[in-house]
Amino acid sequence: MTIDQTAGTGSLQLHDSRAQMLREFVPLDPANVTVYVCGPTVQSGPHIGHLRAALAFDILRRWLAHRYGRVTFVRNVTDIDDKVLANATDAEPWWALAYRMEREFTAAYEGIGILAPTYEPRATASIPQMIALIEELIAEGHAYAAPADSVAAGDVYFDVRSWAAYGELTRQSIDDMEPAADAEPRGKRDPRDFALWKGTKSDEPADAAWDSPWGRGRPGWHIECSAMSRRYLGPEFDIHGGGLDLRFPHHENELAQSSAAGDAFARYWVHNGLVTVDGQKMSKSLGNFVLASDVLAERAPVVVRYALLAAHYRSSLDVSNKAFDEAEAAIERIRAFLERALRTLRDADRDTIIHAAPPARFVAAMDDDLGVPQALGVVHERVREGNSALDAENASAALTAFADVAVMLGILGVDPLDPQWGGGGGGPEIGALDTLVRTMIEQRARARETKDWATADRIRDAVAAAGITLEDTPHGTHWSLS
Numbered sequence: 001m002t003i004d005q006t007a008g009t010g011s012l013q014l015h016d017s018r019a020q021m022l023r024e025f026v027p028l029d030p031a032n033v034t035v036y037v038c039g040p041t042v043q044s045g046p047h048i049g050h051l052r053a054a055l056a057f058d059i060l061r062r063w064l065a066h067r068y069g070r071v072t073f074v075r076n077v078t079d080i081d082d083k084v085l086a087n088a089t090d091a092e093p094w095w096a097l098a099y100r101m102e103r104e105f106t107a108a109y110e111g112i113g114i115l116a117p118t119y120e121p122r123a124t125a126s127i128p129q130m131i132a133l134i135e136e137l138i139a140e141g142h143a144y145a146a147p148a149d150s151v152a153a154g155d156v157y158f159d160v161r162s163w164a165a166y167g168e169l170t171r172q173s174i175d176d177m178e179p180a181a182d183a184e185p186r187g188k189r190d191p192r193d194f195a196l197w198k199g200t201k202s203d204e205p206a207d208a209a210w211d212s213p214w215g216r217g218r219p220g221w222h223i224e225c226s227a228m229s230r231r232y233l234g235p236e237f238d239i240h241g242g243g244l245d246l247r248f249p250h251h252e253n254e255l256a257q258s259s260a261a262g263d264a265f266a267r268y269w270v271h272n273g274l275v276t277v278d279g280q281k282m283s284k285s286l287g288n289f290v291l292a293s294d295v296l297a298e299r300a301p302v303v304v305r306y307a308l309l310a311a312h313y314r315s316s317l318d319v320s321n322k323a324f325d326e327a328e329a330a331i332e333r334i335r336a337f338l339e340r341a342l343r344t345l346r347d348a349d350r351d352t353i354i355h356a357a358p359p360a361r362f363v364a365a366m367d368d369d370l371g372v373p374q375a376l377g378v379v380h381e382r383v384r385e386g387n388s389a390l391d392a393e394n395a396s397a398a399l400t401a402f403a404d405v406a407v408m409l410g411i412l413g414v415d416p417l418d419p420q421w422g423g424g425g426g427g428p429e430i431g432a433l434d435t436l437v438r439t440m441i442e443q444r445a446r447a448r449e450t451k452d453w454a455t456a457d458r459i460r461d462a463v464a465a466a467g468i469t470l471e472d473t474p475h476g477t478h479w480s481l482s
Contacts, residue, residue, distance in 0.1 A: 010363065010364065010367050011024045011025070011367065012024070012025040012063070012064075012067060012366075012367045013025065013367060013368055013369055014239075014268055014270060014369055014370075015270065015314060015369050016268045016269055016270070017169070017247060017269040017270065017271045018168070018169050018255075018268075018269045020171075022369060023268065025238075025268065027068065027238050028236065028237070028238055028267065030068055031068070031069070031070060032070045032071075032072055033064045033068050033070070033071045033072070033238050033239075034071075034072050034074075034233045034234075034237035034238045034239070035057070035060070035061060035064070035071060035072070035073045035074065035237070035238060035239045035240075035241065036074045036075075036076075036225070036228075036229040036232075036233055036237060036239070036240050036241070036266070037054075037057045037073070037074070037075045037076075037117075037240075037241040037242060038075075038076065038225055038241070038242035038243075038246055038250065038251075039075040039076045039077050039078070039105075039120070040077065040078065040101075040102075040105050041078040041081050041083055041084065041221075042077060042078065042079055042084065042097075042098045042099075042101035042102045042105060043081065043083035043084045043086070043087045043097070043098075043101065044083075044087060044101060045101060045104045045105075045108075045291060045292070045293065046104060046105045046108045046109075046291070046292040046293075047282070047289060047290055047291050047292060048275055048277075048282070048290040048291075048292060048295055048308075048319055049243070049274065049275040049282060050105065050108070050292065051108060051109075051112060051292050051295075051304070051308060052272065052275050052308045052317055053242070053243045053272050054075075054109055054114050055112065055114060055305065055308050055309065056241075056272035056313040056370075057073075057075075057241045057270075057272070058113075058114040058115055058413070059309065059313065059370055059372060059412065059413075060239070060241065060270065060313075060370060061073050061115060062115070062411055062412070062413065063366050063370060063411065066411055071118070072118045072119075072232075072233065073115075073117045073118045073119075074117060074118060074119045074120075074121070074228070074229065074232045074233060075117040075120055076120070076121050076122070076123065076224065076225060076228050077098075077102055077105075077120060077121070077122045077123065078123050078221065078224060079095070079098035079099075079102065079122045079123055079124050080094070080098070080123050080124050080208060080218055080219070081123075081221055082182075082221075084097060084098050085204060085205070085208060088205070093205065093207075094205060094208055095124075095207070102122075104293070108292040108293065108296065111292075111296050111301050111304075112296070112301050112302075112304050112305040112308070113301065113302070113305055113413045113414075113418075113420055113421075119232050121228050121231070121232060123219065123224040123228070126224070126227050126228050126231055127210045127219065129227040129228070129230070129231050130197075130219045130223050130224060130227040131197075131210075131212050131213070132227075133223060133226060133227045133230070133257070133261055134156055134196045134197055134212075134223060135213065136261045136262075137158065137196065137257060137260055137261055138156070140260060140261065140262075141159075141162055142158060142159055142162045142163055142257070142260040142261075143156055143157060143158050143159060143196055143257075144156070144157060144159055144189070145214050146184075146187030146188075146199075147187065150186060150187050151184055151186050151187065152183065152184040152186055152187025152188075152199070153187075153199055153215070154197070154198070154199015154200065154214050154215040154216070154217050155183055155184060155187050155195060155197060155198055155199050155214075155217075156195070156196045156197035156214055157183070157187070157188055157189070157193040157194065157195055157196060158193055158194050158195075158196055158222075158253065158256065158257055158260075159189060159190070159193055160174055160190060160192050160193055160194070160256070161174065161189075161190055162260070163256050163259070163260050165256070165259065166252070166256045167252065168255070169247060169248070169251055169252045169255050169269065170247050170248045170252050172248070172252075174190075174192055177192050178192075179191035179192055180192055180193060180194040180195070180249065182194055182195045182220060182221070183195035183198055183220070194220065194222060194249065194253050195220035196219070196220050196222070196223045196257070197212060197214055197217050197218070197219060197220060197223070198217050198218055198219070198220055199214065199215055199216070199217040200215070200216045200217050200218070221250065222249070222250055222253035222254055222257065223257060225250075225254050226254050226257050226258040226261075226263075226265075229258075229265075229266075230258070230263060235258075235262070235263035235264055235265070236263065236264035236265065236267065237265075237266060237267070238266075238267055238268060239266065239267070239268045239269075239270055240254075240265070240266030240268070240269050240270070241269075241270045241271070241272070242271060242272075243271065243272055243274065244271045244272065244273055244274055244314075245274060246271070247271060251269065271314070272313045272314065273311075273312075273313065273314050273315045273316045273317060274316055274317075275316070275317050275318075275319055276316055276317070276318045276319070277290055277318070277319050277320070278318070278319075278320050279318060282319075290319055295324075299324050299328070300328070300331075300421070301421060302331055302414060302416050302418075302421045303324060303327045303328045303331055304324070304327075305413065305414055306327040306330060306331055306414050307319075307323050307324050307326075307327035309372050309376070309412065309414065310323065310326075310327060310372075310373060310376070311373065312369075312370075312371065312372065312373055313370055313372070314369070330376075330380070331414070331416050332416075333380070333383060334379070334380075334383055334405070334409070334414075334416055335416040335417065337383045337386055337387055337402075337405065338402070338405065338406075338415075338416070338417050339417070340387070340390060340471070341386060341390065341398055341399075341401075341402040342402075342417075344390055344395070344398065345395060345398060345399050345402060356403035356404060356406065356407045357407065358404065358407050358408050358411065359378055359382065359404050359408070361374075361378045362375050362378040362379070362404075362408050365377075365378060366411075372412065375408065375412065376412070378408065379405060379408050379409065379412075382401050382404045382405050382408070383401070383405055385397070385401050386398055386401030386402055386405060389401055440459050440462070440463055441470065441477045443455075443459055444456050444459040444460060444470075444477075445477065447459065
């Protein structure tokens with residue numbers, strides 16, 4: 001179905017982590033909103049926290065697109081890093097591991113309906129831009145190379161003492177910060193200085209290094225995003241996003257080095273909350289590390305997406321079987337209404353659907369720092385009102401409710417009837433079940449035609465015992481899971 005997504009009339013408020021307050025969002029160019037989000041470091045496969053983070057910014061992107069139209073959305077892939085090198089083996093080189101893991105992330109993102117980024121640059125494709133940015137910082141007196149005769153020869157560091165604003169994102173003083181444990185400390189002027197370039201080491205693969213003015217080596221983690229955001233979005237862009245765990249040191253260091261190089265950089269900073277599992281911090285040591293592949297093997301993708309949306313993006317999200325069960329029940333209530341409305345309104349004038357705009361309360365919720373929990377509340381309220389209208393045979397009110405629900409689900413990406421979920425949100429199992437139940441419905445219909453009430457009742461009872469509800473309508477008998 002086609003929905004005309006007309007923007008609301010209020011203003012969008014986003015929580016800016018740098019200002020630590022809600023700010024009205026005013027894009028540099030309303031005709032092209034620009035967003036940069038820190039993507040995965042592909043040393044291992046995605047876990048549920050990765051999905052939650054990517055989904056938070058998928059919702060932001062969808063809402064920006066609803067309001068403004070064009071959004072240039074960049075999400076990088078860190079494919080060269082200490083962790084990538086550490087997890088490589090003789091049988092699987094670092095670049096092969098990175099590519100395999102990147103594909104796993106892409107599959108998981110696509111699995112829960114996350115839109116592909118406008119651009120998805122790999123760090124290894126922007127090495128010249130990183131070297132150029134480091135050279136600028138050295139020229140401006142904000143970076144220095146380790147002495148050529150030191151154990152850190154080939155390294156280049158950002159001089160945190162040279163930038164008075166260092167610490168502004170997380171509101172820390174330099175003296176209160178921990179040393180940067182990202183490179184050989186003996187080459188640093190201050191233990192808090194961080195690596196921009198890492199000279200090649202004897203125990204690292206020869207192909208994990210590039211030529212530079214300071215010798216062969218590879219980029220530090222933080223310089224990658226500064227160079228890639230500048231390359232794809234320019235020296236100033238609207239929104240920089242990422243997980244709360246990236247605020248320090250990663251985003252603090254990005255902001256410092258980009259600003260020191262003369263870039264205005266991000267105008268708004270947006271960070272999503274972290275994930276717990278049954279009330280505990282997710283950790284491999286606790287044995288509660290939830291892989292995305294495991295969740296998607298056990299739950300329908302649309303259910304996973306709904307469950308990860310249920311908490312506000314800035315809050316902590318607790319992952320549990322109860323949370324997924326509640327999401328599954330919510331999706332089934334929505335599905336039942338949509339299917340019922342489609343059956344009843346099949347001959348109705350669809351102009352109401354085609355030109356629907358989301359309800360004002362939904363718009364207000366989304367404009368209030370992406371208040372998805374409140375927006376979902378509006379969805380379920382309209383579902384209840386739509387069912388009441390269908391009960392009362394009020395086709396006009398039912399059609400309006402259906403249109404409202406359809407447009408809201410489209411914006412949030414949780415329409416269970418969307419073909420992306422495999423034919424109405426199910427999979428091959430639902431298709432097989434549909435065939436079996438329809439066969440029983442036909443047998444029951446024949447029994448009723450011949451007035452074999454005992455057989456008809458037996459079939460009805462068998463279907464009900466399996467947790468399936470039959471609904472007899474003027475358009476035929478339809479089934480749904482109870």
